[in-house]
Amino acid sequence: MSFLEYAPAPESRSVLHLRDEYGLFIDGEFRPGSGESFATISPADESHIATVAAASDADVDAAVAAARRAYDRTWSRMSGRDRGKYLFRIARLVQERARELAVAESLDNGKPIKESRDVDVPLVAAWFFYYAGWADKLDHAGYGANPRALGVAGQVIPWNFPLLMLAWKVAPALAAGNTVVIKPAETTPLSALVFAEILQQADLPPGVVNIVTGAGATGAAIVRHPDVDKVAFTGSTGVGREIAKAVAGTPKKLTLELGGKAANIVFEDAPIDQAIEGIVNGIFFNQGHVCCAGSRLLVQESIHDDVVDRLKTRLSTLRLGDPLDKNTDIGAINSAEQLQRIRELSRIGEDEGAERWSADCAIPDKGFWFPPTIFTNVQASHRIARDEIFGPVLSVLTFRTPAEAIEKANNTPYGLSAGIWSDKGSRILAVADRLRAGVIWANTFNRFDPSSPFGGYKESGYGREGGRHGLLAYLKGAAA
Amino acid sequence: MSRTDLQTLPERAMELLGGVPDDTTLRRYLHGLPGVDAVGLEQRAAGLGTRSIKTASKAWALDKIIELIDLTTLEGADTPGKVRSLVAKALNPDASDPTCPRVAAVCVYGDMVPYAVEALGAAHGDPDDKLVSVAAVATAFPSGRASLDVKLADTADAVANGADEIDMVIDRGAFLSGRYGVVFDQIARVKQACRRADGSYASLKVILETGELNTYDNVKRASWLAILAGGDFIKTSTGKVSPAATLPVTLLMLEVVRDWHRTTGERIGVKPAGGIRASKDAIKYLVAVAETVGEEWLQPHLFRFGASSLLNDVLLQRQKLTTGHYTGADYVTID
Numbered sequence: 001m002s003f004l005e006y007a008p009a010p011e012s013r014s015v016l017h018l019r020d021e022y023g024l025f026i027d028g029e030f031r032p033g034s035g036e037s038f039a040t041i042s043p044a045d046e047s048h049i050a051t052v053a054a055a056s057d058a059d060v061d062a063a064v065a066a067a068r069r070a071y072d073r074t075w076s077r078m079s080g081r082d083r084g085k086y087l088f089r090i091a092r093l094v095q096e097r098a099r100e101l102a103v104a105e106s107l108d109n110g111k112p113i114k115e116s117r118d119v120d121v122p123l124v125a126a127w128f129f130y131y132a133g134w135a136d137k138l139d140h141a142g143y144g145a146n147p148r149a150l151g152v153a154g155q156v157i158p159w160n161f162p163l164l165m166l167a168w169k170v171a172p173a174l175a176a177g178n179t180v181v182i183k184p185a186e187t188t189p190l191s192a193l194v195f196a197e198i199l200q201q202a203d204l205p206p207g208v209v210n211i212v213t214g215a216g217a218t219g220a221a222i223v224r225h226p227d228v229d230k231v232a233f234t235g236s237t238g239v240g241r242e243i244a245k246a247v248a249g250t251p252k253k254l255t256l257e258l259g260g261k262a263a264n265i266v267f268e269d270a271p272i273d274q275a276i277e278g279i280v281n282g283i284f285f286n287q288g289h290v291c292c293a294g295s296r297l298l299v300q301e302s303i304h305d306d307v308v309d310r311l312k313t314r315l316s317t318l319r320l321g322d323p324l325d326k327n328t329d330i331g332a333i334n335s336a337e338q339l340q341r342i343r344e345l346s347r348i349g350e351d352e353g354a355e356r357w358s359a360d361c362a363i364p365d366k367g368f369w370f371p372p373t374i375f376t377n378v379q380a381s382h383r384i385a386r387d388e389i390f391g392p393v394l395s396v397l398t399f400r401t402p403a404e405a406i407e408k409a410n411n412t413p414y415g416l417s418a419g420i421w422s423d424k425g426s427r428i429l430a431v432a433d434r435l436r437a438g439v440i441w442a443n444t445f446n447r448f449d450p451s452s453p454f455g456g457y458k459e460s461g462y463g464r465e466g467g468r469h470g471l472l473a474y475l476k477g478a479a480a
Numbered sequence: 481m482s483r484t485d486l487q488t489l490p491e492r493a494m495e496l497l498g499g500v501p502d503d504t505t506l507r508r509y510l511h512g513l514p515g516v517d518a519v520g521l522e523q524r525a526a527g528l529g530t531r532s533i534k535t536a537s538k539a540w541a542l543d544k545i546i547e548l549i550d551l552t553t554l555e556g557a558d559t560p561g562k563v564r565s566l567v568a569k570a571l572n573p574d575a576s577d578p579t580c581p582r583v584a585a586v587c588v589y590g591d592m593v594p595y596a597v598e599a600l601g602a603a604h605g606d607p608d609d610k611l612v613s614v615a616a617v618a619t620a621f622p623s624g625r626a627s628l629d630v631k632l633a634d635t636a637d638a639v640a641n642g643a644d645e646i647d648m649v650i651d652r653g654a655f656l657s658g659r660y661g662v663v664f665d666q667i668a669r670v671k672q673a674c675r676r677a678d679g680s681y682a683s684l685k686v687i688l689e690t691g692e693l694n695t696y697d698n699v700k701r702a703s704w705l706a707i708l709a710g711g712d713f714i715k716t717s718t719g720k721v722s723p724a725a726t727l728p729v730t731l732l733m734l735e736v737v738r739d740w741h742r743t744t745g746e747r748i749g750v751k752p753a754g755g756i757r758a759s760k761d762a763i764k765y766l767v768a769v770a771e772t773v774g775e776e777w778l779q780p781h782l783f784r785f786g787a788s789s790l791l792n793d794v795l796l797q798r799q800k801l802t803t804g805h806y807t808g809a810d811y812v813t814i815d
Contacts, residue, residue, distance in 0.1 A: 114530060269514070271515045274520030423517075444520060
């Protein structure tokens with residue numbers, strides 16, 4: 001036998017107790033939606049997981065009303081210390097039910113269990129712990145003494161990190177004293193619904209967090225609702241633009257975390273084996289469904305062939321398959337629609353003359369799958385060097401000097417993140433200084449921490465999430 | 481068994497170094513290697529450590545670990561009796577299961593080699609033939625603080641007594657002070673001392689003592705140096721210095737071996753030694769080998785565990801897989 005064909009090591013689904021049908025979580029309880037309910041499926045085999053309610057305008061109204069009531073009567077009057085207690089409780093419950101949440105996430109999203117188990121869920125708990133600590137220290141957030149909450153926050157989150165994005169939105173909002181109406185993505189509502197049970201378990205006062213499921217129309221209803229004071233959105237730049245228009249001219253505060261086309265810059269003096277790992281982690285983590293993914297590899301010409309060669313060898317060891325198997329490295333693409341987009345852009349890449357290489361891995365018969373793919377001989381003018389693919393596709397470009405690397409890295413309408421690989425500390429600092437990106441990783445990639453602000457330049461959005469800065473997005477000064 | 485035709489060795493080293501191997505050429509070469517990022521290396525090692533090896537894979541891995549063990553006793557208190565006991569264990573690791581594979585080799589001090597050879601008798605030989613080799617530590621193990629003549633005599637003596645493999649230590653003092661030429665020369669000379677009367681060579685394992693080298697950059701350079709100078713294996717530690725073998729250090733050495741293979745087509749062995757006591761940890765090493773250099777390396781001429789207590793833990797796990805329940809320390813034998 002071949003040792004490398006590791007025997008199946010599936011994570012048990014028995015920890016997950018799913019209902020056949022989920023309603024909307026409004027005012028502390030589940031209730032049926034008045035829109036047409038929809039199915040959420042497993043992208044790994046297209047099997048039906050559960051039926052989920054869709055929120056109509058009336059349902060969104062009810063959710064916002066519940067949030068307003070909770071804000072006026074309970075949450076805004078509660079001391080920071082008491083709000084913190086609820087957040088700590090939620091964080092602990094997330095840890096207690098970590099296995100269950102990880103299984104739900106991998107089942108619904110298609111991401112490998114090792115990522116949901118080792119990255120997503122631990123970060124969710126970390127986010128709630130971090131902001132729980134802030135709840136009674138808002139005087140030090142940067143708005144002076146006694147800053148005030150904004151009121152009701154309407155939040156719309158994407159499908160790539162369903163529960164983590166929920167935590168990024170909900171934790172700072174609650175810590176700052178706001179109440180929330182949040183809509184998880186249409187294809188990945190499951191973990192948010194399990195999270196609703198955690199909120200019940202934590203005895204969070206009804207209406208403080210309302211979770212409404214649905215498609216784009218539900219999101220639009222939240223964003224446009226007149227009684228929403230703050231809108232936070234993570235998703236595509238196209239939708240972000242629509243939201244900015246819808247919010248313009250209203251008193252609503254807005255933060256947008258949108259797309260990216262991050263440059264991962266590898267200098268010739270880089271620690272090469274770790275750089276290869278970083279490139280892999282940068283673009284193939286979460287099937288490349290990462291807004292800050294290092295999708296443009298800028299590699300110094302002198303080491304280009306060596307890097308590409310090593311990269312191909314490394315990619316050949318990645319395991320694509322059942323997201324619930326503990327040894328899976330690459331899971332399923334989240335939806336048929338997204339798979340279509342990845343295929344389309346890859347085809348365009350080939351048509352434009354870039355050279356395509358895909359890892360040789362068996363693609364399962366059912367479900368949505370795309371093998372880890374790299375394009376070499378990509379030019380800055382190619383669409384695959386400019387458009388966000390949001391999939392496991394890496395475009396390799398070259399540069400000759402640090403100045404050229406910086407120029408090429410910045411030559412994008414986006415500016416969410418970037419990576420620099422070099423053994424020379426002074427070069428890392430000098431280059432980082434001139435990159436127009438919100439997050440810059442040095443000799444690592446895709447590392448997240450609740451104390452570190454995250455957000456973009458240019459079309460990657462505005463506002464910061466995480467850290468003290470993330471708190472400011474949910475506060476206003478006492479005098480304001 | 482030996483990887484190289486020795487005649488070509490200095491030539492290849494000269495070709496790669498661009499000159500005769502001395503402090504200057506070696507420094508230029510070793511310091512020109514890409515650096516190692518400690519955080520990234522450790523992260524990758526931790527990632528490999530999360531592989532879940534179950535059922536059939538686990539059964540295969542446990543047997544493989546046994547086949548790759550250098551069962552070791554390196555104590556001042558070692559006696560012929562202790563060595564005979566070790567050899568008996570090496571030949572028949574699980575008294576309750578005759579199908580249990582033998583270990584690759586026993587590893588002893590030089591003066592114990594004759595007793596090991598005698599105790600093995602007809603079972604002495606190449607692990608590829610299901611026989612057990614004798615490895616001897618030499619060159620003033622573990623410190624390496626002796627004159628070159630003494631180190632060479634130490635080596636030649638063990639080889640003459642029937643050692644199949646020599647585990648030498650490098651001069652860490654010379655390495656850390658930048659005298660790479662001295663380290664290179666010593667390894668090359670010890671390699672010559674591994675020559676037997678019939679012209680064949682005992683396999684040479686070069687112990688870097690990574691716990692004393694301290695940085696990953698040093699480990700990488702020492703690995704290249706040892707291979708350039710003619711080592712057949714690079715080995716992490718003597719087991720007498722803490723930390724001994726770690727997964728990140730072993731991963732780094734495997735990466736060097738992989739790169740050497742890419743450059744020259746030659747296969748060099750890796751031996752983590754010291755501190756690996758649990759089956760669970762040993763399986764992580766197998767994963768690191770298979771996913772870094774390839775499964776082909778999971779054979780006694782290319783990978784070894786230097787260990788003593790590991791064997792019994794593997795046997796307990798093996799019994800658990802067969803019978804479905806855990807036994808206890810008294811169901812496996814002490815040496």
